[in-house]
Amino acid sequence: MRLTSTAVVAARALKRNTMRSILTALGIIIGVGAVIAMVSIGNGAKSQVEAQVASLGQNIITVFPGSTTTGGVRGGFGSSSTLTADDADAIAQEVPGIVAVSRSVRSREQVLANGQNWRPSIAGEDPEILDIRVWPLISGEMFTARDVASANKVCVIGQTIVDQLFDGEDPVGKTLRVGRIPVKILGVLSKKGFNYFGSDQDDTVILPYSTVMRRLGRPRTNISSITIQAASPELIAPIKLEIESLLSQRRNGREPDFMVRDQLELAETATATSKTMTVLLGAIAGVSLLVGGIGIMNIMLVSVTERTREIGIRLAVGAHGNDVLLQFLFEAVLLSVLGGGLGVALGIGASEIVANTLNWPVLISMPAIVIALSVSAMIGIFFGFYPARKAAMLDPIDALRYE
């Protein structure tokens, strides 16, 4: 029999039992729908995390001080106080492929303005930090390298500081008291929001790193970290190696007291959770797809038994075993593919509902749709084959006699 007429015969058989066909396909519909919805939700969460990580800046490598051991007591990362501004200069001069370097000194001080006070995080940086972190100003201007060189008392402030201390006024040109020193506000940063770890990135005052080092609190000689921007993502790994060997060299073979981290590691940690979630949700959905397939096999077996006589008639009037096999295989595949199609629609619908009602980020994944559809077709073939073969192997004489 020709393929087209087989398809027509199969479609007619399904239409004759509309209710049963729908119920049979329901397993696949729910399975595929679940796969699409789960993967969409998982992807949405992942892309949100990735966006947050990206907001930290592009191709960033950070050098932190390492641990120290004093009299056998190990101090943990950051306890070493040997990372210096000179290390940063050496990196900037000697390591190729670097776009920008910023020396960072972190602190916390009480700030005062307009008779209000607040305790933001204080960051001492080079002016390049705004380019590295892709963080434009909305008003005023950034301090310059000259301000850094002479440790001028100037700063730029984040949105949260404006909200807390200036109550909607334009703070540019005003004076902010940081700890014990008055500092002139040169500019206001655009809003960046919370980072992945939940801290408010806008709750910050950025000063020249030298100002923080020399004028704020107890003067210090070390810096908190070095922020480096690589020219491209491929350069991150070689630059890390270069930095490590350069800094080791500068320490004359002493135990390394620094560590070099890049953003990819951070991104990986951050997305690992949502990846696990996506895999888990996908696996659960996959199981329901399998159950749907078994449902199809079950109904196809019932259908073959029920239609033994029909098969006998077809064989008697000249159908080959293959014609019968194809007919039942077609039915199974048609069921599973129609189920898959409806499932995709259901999955997209469910994702939209989740996106709209729960305000979760949802990203409908095209590969997931293609995979779900082809998997459901394969389920049809896999679970339809055994019943179809059973039908094709029937002896026409026995089949015709079947009551």
Next chain:
Amino acid sequence: MSPPVVSLDSVTKTYQSGEIEVRAVRGVSVDIQAGEFVALMGASGSGKSTLMNILGCLDRPTAGKYVLDGVDVSSLDRNARADIRNQKLGFVFQGFNLLSRTTALENVELPMLYSAERIRPKEMRERALRALDIVGLSDRADHHPSQLSGGQQQRVAIARSLVNQPQVLLADEPTGNLDSKTTVEVMGVFQRLNAEGITIIMVTHELDVAQFCKRNLILRDGLLVRDEKVENRPTAETVLARLALAEKEAALTES
């Protein structure tokens, strides 16, 4: 004389039923010419159904030779036999064996779906309608079997058996499920088809039915014991007329 359409030469069929060998057909030789109308008779267990299955290429003989329309079909494989059934044979069964919830027309189209050469849907429809017309049911083409009487269902089955213009029409107890009047009507259809030149072989255990055929073959214990020509063959019309008359008389005596 032209070669016979059906030629059986010492055909035997042995089944293995557990430990016991059942010799259902033990050596049947018979020739059937084109245009014959043969009744195959015998008690149950005589081997007539087995022989019918062999004649219908549904089964293969254990030994012996079966030549159908010049082709030795005794050793063909499953698919080749399916093609022979499709092209050279037409089947009419006791239980009609129509596809339920499928129109009469689609039932008649069924054998054409499995034809070796491609038949366009339009031609299928035309041929099916013509076949239904031959059995007088072209006005019932859209009816489902459940909407038809037993006699009508059997006529649809006959139309289906005719649609591929077979060499031989095989009928297995075609009147077994019908009342006496409908039986005569269906036999009338067979007689008419035979008169137009179609070879018919029919299994029956009813003598009344066998009377309508031209030749009776009687099987007993797997052997052909009698082969006789039917004398004074009644036509279905005269029998029907007689039945109608008897009915009328019965109605008169009742009142």
